[in-house]
Amino acid sequence: MSENIFVAGAAGAIGSALVPLLIEAGYTVHGTTRRPERARALEARGVVPVVVDVFDAEALQAAMVGIKPAIVIHQLTDLPPDLDPRKMADAAYRNARVRTEGTRNLVAAAQAAGSRLLVAQSIAWVYAPGPLPHVEEHPLDLQAEGSRRVSVEGVAALERSVLGAKGITGTVLRYGQFYGPGTSNAEPKGACPVHVEAAARATVLALRNARSGIFNIAEDNPEVSSEKAKRALGWHPSMRLRERQGVAS
Template sequence: MKIFVAGASGVIGRLLLPQLVQAGHDVIGMTRKEEQRQAIEKTGAKAILADVFDREQIMKILDEVKPNVVIHQLTSLSQGSSSENACIRIEGTRNLVDAAKQAKVQKIIAQSISWAYEPGTTPATEETALDIHASMPRKTTINGVLSLEEAVKEIPTHVILRYGTLYGPATWYARNGDMAKKIMKKEIKATDGVSSFVHVEDAAHVAFMALDWPTGTYNIVDDEPAKGIDWLPVYAKVIGAPVPDTQSGANSWERGASNQKVKNKNGWTLQYPTWRTGFSTS
């Protein structure tokens, strides 16, 4: 198949490209950074420099490439700005989907998140409503997710991957990542809020496997949703950080997510079923 990967130089994209190439696919990786071109080409994929906000450019590129599948892994996380990331989810996705429709693309696989659900006390399933009544600043993130997912559903076959918090090499939780630095400085407190994690290698492999999955929305998280008072001390010990301070309470939406649907329906198995062992790879 001919596969177009938007966000090919991101933390997931860079692990995904080699899997696609090794499987014999014709892979085109898009990045907006010239310095990432060589890394993309080293995987055996073709590299295209483009800006997803340039609507005419994206329309032209996909019309020329005419891929069978588009994989949407675009994010803007380097500055930690929720508004920038929401902008990519809204405007960038709109441009990418419209270009895919014009090129008659039949399938899209898209990155979403698993912490956008409404408040609750148990891990959210894919049937749980998104947190549409959230207040600012969380509402910015929710609006971006809603817009992305609604647009993606316009493609005949669509797979939406609601990833948990990514950890592992090149993520915020890498030993030199932003979260690690904050935890070393004791800037993060352990709370009762529940998170669901997924190792970046599992996240990339899922995007590869989703080529064969039917239309659907899936939580891509590990087997163990956990309170901050449980996971943060384990992570801190792994990276050699001081024991974190604790703080009672949690945001009502910090509930984690269930992966039972994707495991039961698509037979997904994780290389890293729990953060307890996966953190050591960061």
């Protein structure tokens, strides 16, 4: 019998890249969506759909207790299509709510369900100004202002919830800026980019290694170091799945 895994945000950019890898690895994947119309699309990809809102703590806990997942993966965000600059200021507050209240609800539901591992999406471009490249021990930019401060505080809350979850191994992956299929960017963009397929592979490696802590997941660049993930998880930014070619690179 395969192990149950619960993916919050299975229909998103990284969720879409991650799900095939999890199914290939033998997991029974239960994936969430807030929208009932997306359930059929998830089912067609081999996912057991779970229509639930992360802000409905009672419904989320009931769903997770019924599934009893050994592993929970948190890939939830609330961002506008193509990261529309006109909508990003408002999105910062919605996304921060996902990271604070949503993560709190996920942690509580995972504890109630007896899960042993929780892997959560964070971001790698919220470090405070300081020596480069940034490593995981460097402080976050909690003195920032405006929408950046809202985002950084949301990230900090998410990471505290995940790493402080009693009875669960908590792993935080600080991804760089996504590019590739299903994302807003076809090519690398930003100070610390990462291909969405490489980020998905890092998530699978985090499941296999089940280590508590924070790991930067980004391509080699002057801003952020991912050496810890390379050493501890065996990850490399060149890891992608090229289905059209039938080879992994």
